[in-house]
Amino acid sequence: MTVEGLTKIIDCSALTMPDPEAEVTGAYIGDLLSWVMGRASEGDAWITIMSNVNTVAVATLTGVSCIILAEGVTLDDEVLSTAKNKGVNVLSTVMSAYDCAVALNGVLR
Amino acid sequence: MSEELIFRFNVDGDDFTSAGQASVQVKKNLRQLGIDAETIRRVSVAMYEGEINMVIHAGGGVAEVRVTDEYIEIVLDDHGPGIKNIEEAMKAGFSTAPDTIRSLGFGAGMGLPNMKRYTDEMHITSTVGVGTKIVMRVNI
Ligand SMILES: Nc1ncnc2c1ncn2[C@@H]1O[C@H](COP(=O)(O)OP(=O)(O)OP(=O)(O)O)[C@@H](O)[C@H]1O
Numbered sequence: 001m002t003v004e005g006l007t008k009i010i011d012c013s014a015l016t017m018p019d020p021e022a023e024v025t026g027a028y029i030g031d032l033l034s035w036v037m038g039r040a041s042e043g044d045a046w047i048t049i050m051s052n053v054n055t056v057a058v059a060t061l062t063g064v065s066c067i068i069l070a071e072g073v074t075l076d077d078e079v080l081s082t083a084k085n086k087g088v089n090v091l092s093t094v095m096s097a098y099d100c101a102v103a104l105n106g107v108l109r
Numbered sequence: 110m111s112e113e114l115i116f117r118f119n120v121d122g123d124d125f126t127s128a129g130q131a132s133v134q135v136k137k138n139l140r141q142l143g144i145d146a147e148t149i150r151r152v153s154v155a156m157y158e159g160e161i162n163m164v165i166h167a168g169g170g171v172a173e174v175r176v177t178d179e180y181i182e183i184v185l186d187d188h189g190p191g192i193k194n195i196e197e198a199m200k201a202g203f204s205t206a207p208d209t210i211r212s213l214g215f216g217a218g219m220g221l222p223n224m225k226r227y228t229d230e231m232h233i234t235s236t237v238g239v240g241t242k243i244v245m246r247v248n249i
């Protein structure tokens with residue numbers, strides 16, 4: 001499933017989607033950056049409520065397919081343009097991290 | 110590649126908006142060199158954690174990455190406050206990060222353990238009041 005495909009199936013909106021064809025291969029939930037850095041796998045959708053420029057750097061370095069901001073969290077414009085420039089997909093959903101993961105599970109399995 | 114390559118970065122100590130940029134650049138460079146994905150991942154994690162630590166805990170420093178046929182070496186050198194008890198600092202969960210830093214998502218106390226876990230060799234030398242030097246190697 002591509003990130004773009006995902007946005008059409010689960011209840012979320014793309015804040016920026018510079019790499020719509022990125023393949024979503026799994027998911028990781030976490031807000032503490034060192035945990036995400038050490039544990040998220042390439043291709044994962046990273047579900048978090050942490051939204052600052054460091055989130056974008058961690059997404060770049062781990063190679064996650066997208067960041068999904070849960071609980072209706074959004075990004076400010078400056079961070080959003082950084083994400084866009086770095087090719088990092090950022091989605092936002094009103095779902096909780098749990099509900100988002102459940103929805104992803106239905107799509108990925 | 111028969112020659113050794115060296116990348117050098119000044120890591121700014123009070124700029125959180127660019128923190129991690131040296132690591133992002135190194136990842137790009139290693140990709141261009143055709144290094145395999147798993148090695149790049151290990152170097153990226155170790156370098157990012159070290160780079161961020163220099164920004165958060167040491168007011169910045171210098172990062173150097175050497176690429177040879179056998180390994181990639183990351184050297185992080187700062188003139189920060191130093192680490193009093195290295196053994197304690199290495200423990201998962203140990204952190205002295207202040208609340209302002211924690212609110213950005215740092216401070217889990219997992220940076221140094223990640224660096225250890227993702228590298229083949231890691232050496233820390235630190236003197237309180239003088240600075241910290243960390244040398245890590247990832248074998249290719
Ligand atoms: N370059 C450094 N200079 C001085 N102290 C350091 C340095 N690097 C690490 N430390 C000390 O070691 C502790 C543990 O570092 P570690 O990277 O494991 O966790 P952290 O940076 O506090 O949190 P995290 O990396 O999970 O965001 C730090 O809280 C700090 O006290």
Ligand SMILES: [Mg+2]
Pocket residue numbers: 034158161162216219220221
């Ligand atoms: Mg750290």
